[in-house]
Amino acid sequence: MGFLTRAVVLAGAAAAAATVAVAADEPRVHARAFHASGAAASDIKGTFDKFSAALGDDNGSGPPAHDGRRSINWDADGVPFDMPGDFFNTAVPRGAVFHAKDGEFRVSNPPPVQHIDDNRFTSLNKKLAVQLKPFSAPRLFTPLRDNVVDVRFEVPGKRGTKATSAGFGAVLLDVDQKHVTSLAYYDVHGKQLAKVAAPAKAGGLSFVGLIFDRPVVARVRMVLGNAKVTDHDDGHRDVVVADDFVYGEPVRA
Numbered sequence: 001m002g003f004l005t006r007a008v009v010l011a012g013a014a015a016a017a018a019t020v021a022v023a024a025d026e027p028r029v030h031a032r033a034f035h036a037s038g039a040a041a042s043d044i045k046g047t048f049d050k051f052s053a054a055l056g057d058d059n060g061s062g063p064p065a066h067d068g069r070r071s072i073n074w075d076a077d078g079v080p081f082d083m084p085g086d087f088f089n090t091a092v093p094r095g096a097v098f099h100a101k102d103g104e105f106r107v108s109n110p111p112p113v114q115h116i117d118d119n120r121f122t123s124l125n126k127k128l129a130v131q132l133k134p135f136s137a138p139r140l141f142t143p144l145r146d147n148v149v150d151v152r153f154e155v156p157g158k159r160g161t162k163a164t165s166a167g168f169g170a171v172l173l174d175v176d177q178k179h180v181t182s183l184a185y186y187d188v189h190g191k192q193l194a195k196v197a198a199p200a201k202a203g204g205l206s207f208v209g210l211i212f213d214r215p216v217v218a219r220v221r222m223v224l225g226n227a228k229v230t231d232h233d234d235g236h237r238d239v240v241v242a243d244d245f246v247y248g249e250p251v252r253a
Contacts, residue, residue: 029193029212029213029214029216030212030213031167031193031194031210031211031212031213032054032210032211033196033208033209033210034047034050034051034169034207034208034209034210034211035047035196035198035199035206035207035208035209036048036199036206036207037175037198037199037200037201037204037205037206037207038201038204038205039133039201039203039204039205040133040204040205041133041134041135041136041205043204043205044135044171044205044206044207045135047207048135048169048171048207048244048246051167051169051207051209051211051246052069052071052169052246054167054211055068055069055166055167055211055246055247055248055249056068056069056248056249057069058070058071059156059249061092061093061094061156062156063093063156063157064095064155064156064157064158064249064250064251064252065156065249066249066251067248067249068248068249069246069247069248069249070094070095070096070156070246070247070248070249070250071094071244071245071246071247072088072094072096072141072244072245072246073136073139073243073244074107074108074136074139074140074141074243074244075136075137075138075139076092078091078092079092079107079110079139080107080110081106081107081108081110081118082104082105082106083105083106083107083141084103084105085097085098085099085100085103085105086098086159089154089156089157089158089159090159093156093157094156095153095154095155095156095157095163095165095249095250096151096152096153096154096245096247096250097151097152097153097154098143098149098150098151098152099149099150099152100143100144100145100146100148100149100150101143101145101146101148102144102145102146104143104144104145105141105142105143105144105149106118106121106124106141106142106143106144106229107139107140107141108120108121108138108139108140108141108142109138109139109140119138120132120134120138120140121140121142121229121241124142124144124229124230125229125230125231125233125239127232127233128174128229128233128239128241131173131174131202131203131233132173132174132241133173133203133204133205134173134243135171135173135205135243135244136243136244140173140241140242140243141241141242141243142224142229142241142242143224143228143229144228144229144230145228146228147223147224147225147226147227147228147239147240148221148222148223148224149221149222149224149242150219150220150221150222151168151219151220151221151222151245151247152218152219153165153217153218153219153247153250154250155250155251155252156249156250161252162188162218162252162253163215163218163250163251163252163253164187164188164215164216164217164218164250164251164253165215165217165218165247165248165249165250165251166211166212166213166214166215166216166217166248166249167209167210167211167212167217167247167248168183168185168209168210168217168220168245168246168247168248169207169208169209169210169211169245169246169247170183170198170207170208170209170222170242170243170244170245170246171205171206171207171242171243171244171245172198172205172206172207172208172224172240172241172242172243173204173205173206173240173241173242173243174201174202174203174204174233174238174239174240174241175198175199175200175201175202175204175206175225175238175240176200176202176225176233176238176240177200177225177226177238178197178199178200179197180197180223180225180226180238181197181198181200181206181223181224181225181238181240182195182196182197182198182222182223183195183196183198183208183209183210183220183221183222183223184220184221184223185210185212185217185219185220186217186218186219186220186221187216187217187218188218188253190219193212193216193217194210196208196209196210198240205243209246211248215248215249215250215251217248218253220247222242224239224240224241224242225237225238225239225240226238227239229241
């Protein structure tokens with residue numbers, strides 16, 4: 001493991017799947033890697049719970065804190081089908097702002113008042129819907145026009161106030177191909193701290209995440225497969241959507 005002399009030191013079962021890209025003269029940062037996959041939610045729940053507990057108590061939608069974690073499971077009735085990227089730091093103050101091509105996101109199975117019948121993205125891709133098994137039912141998350149999402153951290157409830165987090169993990173659904181779906185972590189200067197691949201489990205669930213020894217992560221880039229949600233999921237195309245996110249309390253950068 002020659003990369004241990006670099007700025008990031010990875011520990012845990014998923015360390016071998018990580019690549020590191022940080023300037024060698026920066027302070028050394030340690031990170032623990034977590035990953036799991038399986039056919040059912042119960043197969044990854046233990047790892048998800050360990051990751052969550054390692055970050056600390058869940059601060060919900062409370063005021064800014066010095067430690068602990070925040071989480072998003074998309075399942076509250078108030079989360080709109082056509083979700084703005086800043087929804088989880090304006091309407092719901094959890095310090096996560098999402099960016100993607102054209103800035104369009106979808107959250108499945110909206111409240112009936114919206115008059116949209118969409119269970120597991122049936123309104124976008126009926127063939128894909130039968131392959132998706134939620135971790136926390138019923139709602140799921142995806143960008144609409146691309147397969148790449150940037151998660152930027154802000155102080156909860158303070159739009160535009162940049163923050164950093166000690167870690168980020170995600171539940172991903174129907175990861176067919178190895179070494180395609182990934183999470184890359186960046187510091188406040190835009191330098192990549194680490195990159196980890198999600199374990200593959202076609203038609204199942206995968207969890208992947210990193211926890212650093214201090215809040216150094218300003219942005220996480222999620223590459224969800226290699227095709228957008230409206231594409232066919234076959235052959236060389238791998239359509240991946242997301243369920244629960246959990247991450248360290250965003251603190252002022």
